[in-house]
Amino acid sequence: MANFSKSTVPRFSVEVYQNEFLPEGGRDVNAIVTVTSTGGGTAGGVPLTDAAPASGRVAGRSPNAAVVLMVDCSGSMDHPPAKMRNARDATAAAIDALRDGTRFAVVAGTHVAGEVYPGDGQLATAGPRTRARAKEALRRLSAGGGTAVGTWLRLADRLLGAATGVDIRHGVLLTDGRNEHETPEELRAALDSCAGRFTCDARGVGTDWEVGEVTGIASALLGTADIVADPAGLAADFTQMMENAMGKEVADVALRLWTPVGAEIVFVKQVAPTMAELTGRRTGAGPRVGDYPTGSWGDESRDYHVCVRVPEAGIGQEMLAARVSLILPAPSGGAPRTLAQGLVRAVWTDDMAASTSINPQVAHYTGQAELAQVIQQGLDARKSGDFDGATAKLGRAVQLASVSGNADTAKLLSKVVDVVDAATGTVRLKARVAEADEMTLETRSTKTVRVKR
CATH class of the missing domain: 3.40.50.410 (von Willebrand factor, type A domain)
Incomplete structure (x- = not known):
């Protein structure tokens, strides 16, 4: 029998990875938000209160x-x-x-x-x-x-x-x-x-x-x-x-996004350890504030891709594009507690090198999102008899898996296609594919690998 008793729930932290520089007329700001909970069970527990510990730790007893x-x-x-x-x-x-x-x-x-x-x-x-x-x-x-x-x-x-x-x-x-x-x-x-x-x-x-x-x-x-x-x-x-x-120690955690006047959220997605669309699950939490559910947490880390559309501004101007907070409802139904916070910024520049650079985190997860999409498109094309379309999509998937180092997905793809050249995405559809292999690829297509930092 497993014994999972712990005395506290985790300490939360938020890190924001982005290229904050925009060209003149630029409006879309992309950021990867990494949320990490660590240290559950490392200190003596105290009763839950409505006050947020300054450290970001959620003080509490062993969860029921x-x-x-x-x-x-x-x-x-x-x-x-x-x-x-x-x-x-x-x-x-x-x-x-x-x-x-x-x-x-x-x-x-x-x-x-x-x-x-x-x-x-x-x-x-x-x-x-x-x-x-x-x-x-x-x-x-x-x-x-x-x-x-x-x-x-x-x-x-x-x-x-x-x-x-x-x-x-x-x-x-x-x-x-x-x-x-x-x-x-x-x-x-x-x-x-x-x-x-x-x-x-x-x-x-x-x-x-x-x-x-x-x-x-x-x-x-x-x-x-x-x-x-x-x-x-x-x-x-x-x-x-x-x-x-x-191992889950705290439930009902939400990602809260505040945006200034004139800005809007384009999308919010979980991108690691799996892809999950959260944009449509927003609930309003006040003027220009929305909450996105993240479920229950133990000791773990997840990544979210946030895209904010801001008003146009002139060269040299900067603004806070969004405030990202991790929120936990109070047990008594009072004001929620802020567990951790990060900022998304926008700075307009005429430096082309700065404004056209793609943040490595954003680039990586954009590729992982495309990988999941082309796998699904390729399998759908294969089922419908469009073998040329299936070959093109699954070939692109092989290429993306190779570039991003997603070895698990590459291995699953190799059971559906013969890989001629992973770097160029050159593949041939296998004549016979076990149904279990095809379903495994489809089911696990949204599993991602984290960017190497």
């Missing part, structure tokens, strides 16, 4: 967590029968990885959602006895019925929402098939209802599920998505997933 495990029990999970057995074993492994005191429940998902353990709309508290009882309940799970993922998520939301005194609310969802027993609109409504209430990691097992559905669930609920092509790998994946969840 609640987790709901949603296991696909549809009829397809019995083909082959080992798939259902592996799913039961993986869920048992995840339960073993729960920190003592974590509230948890298990949900069986078919065309309806059913409570497996503990039942009666409750959550159990993780300990030796409840783990044993949960695993006994798991042994009774069998496959049968359809798939309606939205109902699973709504039940998880009800269970997690009923938990009081909980800091971290998290879901884990496993599916092996397409969401055939509810409409896309019903699933979207469920995701909209659950967004901001809990985070959720989603996994597709085998190769009969829809990549867009699984990645869409994870994206909407600020979790991770991945493929487990061989069901035998589920237990290891679930254990790692749960250990990551148990």
